[in-house]
Amino acid sequence: xxxxxxxxxxxxxxxxxxxxxxxxxxxxxxxxxxxxxxxxxxxxxxxxxxxxxxxxxxxxxxxxxxxxxxxxxxxxxxxxxxxxxxxxxxxxxxxxxxxxxxxxxxxxxxxxxxxxxxxxxxxxxxxxxxxxxxxxxxxxxxxxxxxxxxxxxxxxxxxxxxxxxxxxxxxxxxxxxxxxxxxxxxxxxxxxxxxxxxxxxxxxxxxxxxxxxxxxxxxxxxxxxxxxxxxxxxxxxxxxxxxxxxxxxxxxxxxxxxxxxx
Amino acid sequence: xxxxxxxxxxxxxxxxxxxxxxxxxxxxxxxxxxxxxxxxxxxxxxxxxxxxxxxxxxxxxxxxxxxxxxxxxxxxxxxxxxxxxxxxxxxxxxxxxxxxxxxxxxxxxxxxxxxxxxxxxxxxxxxxxxxxxxxxxxxxxxxxxxxxxxxxxxxxxxxxxxxxxxxxxxxxxxxxxxxxxxxxxxxxxxxxxxxxxxxxxxxxxxxxxxxxxxxxxxxxxxxxxxxxxxxxxxxxxxxxxxxxxxxxxxxxxxxxxxxxxxxxxxxxxxxxxxxxxxxxxxxxxxxxxxxxxxxxxxxxxxxxxxxxxxxxxxxxxxxxxxxxxxxxxxxxxxxxxxxxxxxxxxxxxxxxxxxxxxxxxxxxxxxxxxxxxxxxxxxxxxxxxxxxxxxxxxxxxxxxxxxxxxxxxxxxxxxxxxxxxxxxxxxxxxxxxxxxxxxxxxxxxxxxxxx
Numbered sequence: 001x002x003x004x005x006x007x008x009x010x011x012x013x014x015x016x017x018x019x020x021x022x023x024x025x026x027x028x029x030x031x032x033x034x035x036x037x038x039x040x041x042x043x044x045x046x047x048x049x050x051x052x053x054x055x056x057x058x059x060x061x062x063x064x065x066x067x068x069x070x071x072x073x074x075x076x077x078x079x080x081x082x083x084x085x086x087x088x089x090x091x092x093x094x095x096x097x098x099x100x101x102x103x104x105x106x107x108x109x110x111x112x113x114x115x116x117x118x119x120x121x122x123x124x125x126x127x128x129x130x131x132x133x134x135x136x137x138x139x140x141x142x143x144x145x146x147x148x149x150x151x152x153x154x155x156x157x158x159x160x161x162x163x164x165x166x167x168x169x170x171x172x173x174x175x176x177x178x179x180x181x182x183x184x185x186x187x188x189x190x191x192x193x194x195x196x197x198x199x200x201x202x203x204x205x206x207x208x209x210x211x212x213x214x215x216x217x218x219x220x221x222x223x224x225x226x227x228x229x230x231x232x233x234x235x236x237x238x239x240x241x242x243x244x245x246x247x248x249x250x251x252x253x254x255x256x257x258x259x260x261x262x
Numbered sequence: 263x264x265x266x267x268x269x270x271x272x273x274x275x276x277x278x279x280x281x282x283x284x285x286x287x288x289x290x291x292x293x294x295x296x297x298x299x300x301x302x303x304x305x306x307x308x309x310x311x312x313x314x315x316x317x318x319x320x321x322x323x324x325x326x327x328x329x330x331x332x333x334x335x336x337x338x339x340x341x342x343x344x345x346x347x348x349x350x351x352x353x354x355x356x357x358x359x360x361x362x363x364x365x366x367x368x369x370x371x372x373x374x375x376x377x378x379x380x381x382x383x384x385x386x387x388x389x390x391x392x393x394x395x396x397x398x399x400x401x402x403x404x405x406x407x408x409x410x411x412x413x414x415x416x417x418x419x420x421x422x423x424x425x426x427x428x429x430x431x432x433x434x435x436x437x438x439x440x441x442x443x444x445x446x447x448x449x450x451x452x453x454x455x456x457x458x459x460x461x462x463x464x465x466x467x468x469x470x471x472x473x474x475x476x477x478x479x480x481x482x483x484x485x486x487x488x489x490x491x492x493x494x495x496x497x498x499x500x501x502x503x504x505x506x507x508x509x510x511x512x513x514x515x516x517x518x519x520x521x522x523x524x525x526x527x528x529x530x531x532x533x534x535x536x537x538x539x540x541x542x543x544x545x546x547x548x549x550x551x552x553x554x555x556x557x558x559x560x561x562x563x564x565x566x567x568x569x570x571x572x573x574x575x576x577x578x579x580x581x582x583x584x585x586x587x588x589x590x591x592x593x594x595x596x597x598x599x600x601x602x603x604x605x606x607x608x609x610x611x612x613x614x615x616x617x618x619x620x621x622x623x624x625x626x627x628x629x630x631x632x633x634x635x636x637x638x639x640x641x642x643x644x645x646x647x648x649x650x651x652x653x654x655x656x657x658x659x660x661x662x663x664x665x666x667x668x669x670x671x672x673x674x675x676x677x678x679x680x681x682x683x684x685x686x687x688x689x690x691x692x693x694x695x696x697x698x699x700x701x702x703x704x705x706x707x708x709x710x711x712x713x
Binding site: 073074075118119120121122123124126127151154155157158159161181182183185186187188189 | 469470471472505506507508512516519520523526530533534536537538540541542543544545546547
């Protein structure tokens with residue numbers, strides 16, 4: 001990624017209590033849609049336990065080496081472990097990448113040992129997010145997280161200017177979000193996204209006052225989707241793409257408002 | 263620094279009550295202490311303001327004493343004569359030479375018993391007096407009893423050897439060449455008051471060299487026991503820091519987030535800033551868990567022994583100059599700003615080993631190009647001259663205001679000033695100093711080219 005300096009990027013953290021909510025595809029699609037609007041977008045996969053964002057863009061640790069793990073465990077600078085995936089936007093940026101990705105894959109036995117047997121340095125992750133937001137000339141930094149209660153998700157949520165909470169009404173979801181307590185933002189800095197069912201989001205909206213920004217329709221195509229491509233690129237006319245587009249509008253609006261106030 | 267509680271010497275040998283020691287004065291202050299200690303040890307003490315001639319004139323009072331304690335400033339030949347054939351008919355007396363640590367080798371090589379004063383406790387003093395007199399009697403009255411004498415001498419030699427080995431081992435606990443990130447200077451010194459020290463310093467890498475840990479610590483008390491605690495504390499700090507358990511810091515930060523949650527009518531920015539303030543900084547978990555964990559271990563496992571340590575533990579980000587630190591009951595770090603007033607980095611929590619659940623705050627400061635941070639122990643500021651006057655905190659702070667061209671120059675200057683102040687007075691406490699200097703931008707560029 002190119003370090004352009006300038007204002008701090010808006011940090012948007014996408015989180016879900018349960019797995020299998022379509023979170024990673026949502027992150028990838030929102031990245032493409034925001035970059036299509038001309039914003040410079042960084043995608044960061046902090047889900048080291050089950051990284052998947054790279055696969056949506058056809059990247060593989062077999063062909064490429066660097067990832068967030070190189071920054072966290074090996075001493076690489078976080079600005080140097082990203083990949084330009086602007087091709088997925090379908091247009092090129094006038095200066096540098098429009099869409100960049102920092103994958104979360106674990107490569108080799110040493111990183112595996114770090115990941116499973118040592119403490120992930122949460123301070124280093126927080127510093128990395130801060131550096132990406134400040135030093136890489138990004139407008140928006142979208143972060144994919146590991147579901148459930150875990151250190152990296154908590155750091156990504158704490159660092160967020162805007163939290164996108166994907167809710168599905170799965171067992172334990174409501175209690176889980178309560179467990180996270182004040183880590184979950186107040187209504188001004190969070191949006192609920194109902195994934196597949198709107199009822200759970202409506203309940204949460206009532207309790208916490210967080211607005212429901214989108215209700216993503218059930219899309220069997222997403223379940224069957226195996227292409228190395230963000231969903232919105234493969235299905236530009238799908239109702240799900242339409243909802244994600246509206247969500248991208250809200251995020252863009254929030255990001256620009258945050259920049260203006262900064 | 264003194265320990266919290268000094269144990270009583272315990273039962274003293276009954277034979278001590280029959281001993282009379284003639285103590286030849288050197289400086290009254292030292293002799294007062296030594297005479298009082300000998301009395302506490304059970305001996306009768308006669309003090310004499312003699313010179314060498316008076317002693318060699320064999321005053322009759324020598325008939326009444328079992329041992330003579332002479333100052334190390336006297337020629338050792340006089341002490342040797344006194345222990346060999348002092349009286350007529352030639353009956354000698356046991357002789358001890360009281361001295362500083364640095365003079366032990368010279369005295370022992372002359373075949374005399376060295377008494378390190380004030381570095382022995384009462385029980386030890388009693389044992390030395392009694393053993394010296396008994397050895398002397400055995401040598402003079404029972405020439406056949408040479409075997410026990412040889413055995414005792416052997417034990418003394420072994421003791422000295424072990425102490426020397428301890429000193430070497432302890433040196434191995436100090437970094438041989440402190441880690442020095444590019445664009446920075448790190449210089450450290452330690453001068454022990456005895457063979458082994460309770461002070462220590464450490465400099466080591468964290469997070470693959472992205473952060474540098476700097477520690478200056480002072481374990482209460484001096485000597486072997488303090489040195490054992492030094493080894494323990496130094497190892498705990500390093501090991502816990504390198505393991506980097508984020509738990510203790512995250513617990514503290516998240517507890518604050520829960521406790522400080524603003525009301526529903528507060529501006530949303532308040533809550534967002536509170537969440538941002540909850541984010542841990544790189545290296546802060548290592549810093550916090552090391553100090554917190556070491557304190558917890560010492561209180562749990564060694565709480566009854568009365569040992570504790572003050573320390574300044576800093577974690578530096580060499581790329582930004584940001585230093586996060588915990589000052590645990592230690593003297594303030596002195597941050598010398600280029601062209602500005604010095605800043606004092608004062609305590610952010612109690613000494614380590616005193617209180618369970620001690621709350622440590624993490625301080626934060628940024629070092630700019632040309633700034634120097636000076637850390638030291640109280641051995642430096644408490645260093646006393648023969649008149650008993652201490653070097654002093656204010657003098658130290660005044661002396662370091664004059665800019666130094668390098669970290670080494672600053673510590674050299676301090677060493678010289680303290681030495682000039684103390685002159686030949688005894689060093690009572692360990693002295694440790696460390697200087698961390700961010701090179702001015704141009705000097706940094708030159709430094710990089712040289713590398």
